Amino acid sequence: MKIAANLSLLFTELPLCERVLAARAAGFAGVEIQFPYDVPAVALNAALQAAGLPLVLINLPAADLLAGGPGLAAVPDRQDEFDAALQQALTYAAVVRPASVNVLPGRLAEGLDSAQAWETLVANLRQAARAFEPLGIRVLCEAINPLDMPGFLISTPAQLLTLLAAVDHPNCAAQLDLFHMARQGLDLVTAIDSLAGRIGHVQFADYPGRGAPGSGQLDFAAARRALVAQGYAGWLGAEYLPGQQGAAASLGWLPDWQA
Template identity: 45%
Template sequence: MPRFAANLSMLFTERPFLERFAAAAEAGFEGVEFLFPYDHEMADLVAARDAAGVEQVLHNLPPGDWEAGERGIAILPDRVEEFRDGVETALRYASVLGCRQLNCLAGITPEDADPLELEATFVANLRYAAERLGEVGIRLLIEPINTRDMPGFYLSTSAQALAVMDAVGSDNLFLQYDIYHMQVMEGDIAARLGALLPRIAHVQFADTPGRHEPGTGELNFPFLFAYLDRIGYAGWASAEYRPRGGTDESLAWLAAARAGSP
């Protein structure tokens, strides 16, 4: 089975944020991730991580004004300096937390924008960030996100992500493959995981429809977890779902996976 991490922005939200590290460890997760660390003191995050004994496996670069609806600024030609400043901010947090992967959210496509200019900006920003993070051994990831949940998101398919990665031409740029988003956009999850495996550095998951825990929808997660193992996936698989009830009540899938149940 893969190593499982909990996304603390979506799981254990019944507890204050810094208490979620210990809750994840108690539930059986070996790692944690979250959207953004920037509202918290580094020392508090490190203390929570160390007390829980979990690994910090991922967080995102600063996304712009999240509360105002921004979902990344990497495609925006007039925000390049802000993007580069954000890389440095993320790097400081990741270095202190021992986090070896950072995800770059592309952003929402502006109305009447020049597609070629957006693409060129995205490629240039990713090339810069991949090189900068590579200097200290941190991997850069990009994630396609479905346009039903996030209308207008620039990067929405695995094929588009691979084309961008090829244009960047860096050996420090990888695919973050979210099973939920890609089931909505593409389907054929097992075949795509197998074909994309050399480019994938991180996997996230939730069931469809509803983005709830495994076992609530159409996907066969016991098969998919075993399949990831069979094809040699060596990264983390992170639970990024909205529990239908409380988080603790949503974790039957984890107990089954850890027990090797079919």
């Protein structure tokens, strides 16, 4: 397993393209970015090429999701917006070539029946999986804890598995965020075991506090052993808050993980 820096949370004192070089200097093997679309794709690609690092993951545009709205993927009345977001991500990804694109399920929109939201989400994930397949880019879907994102449609590994079964497309897999599992009191090893064979990407931060490994109480060694036991050989994305000390000073954990 290789470790990628999440450049939406790490090295944020620098412009995005400069963060790629900072990640390389810090010893990361790749990078991931939540929403890179403010930076021209050709500029980001040039930075990736200069650093010699792969882009591991980006998110599909999600409109108002981070501002408390429902997002796009599970709202029938926003289908045109979702289709436009999908096209934007396809065009961007054709240049920067991420390994995976994450489609965030979103929240249940006000006044919307949950069955309608589910049907829309399943159809949109299947559409995205088909669209990215010719590019060799995998589509992911993530469970997020309902404490930090109330009303989020997919929170647990069981819900994620049900969703993947409904989508029923080989180019759609689970994104497992260890912090989001711990935040709602779920055991990490159990979560990993339940998603065996369906995990396409893993992200991590310690709990509580969403800081660097070692700042909280999570047993990351046990989680890594469980991933190995289940045959996971993909990326581990460092998506944590480094605090006022900054990312460079928060990396004491990295050499041991690399070893």
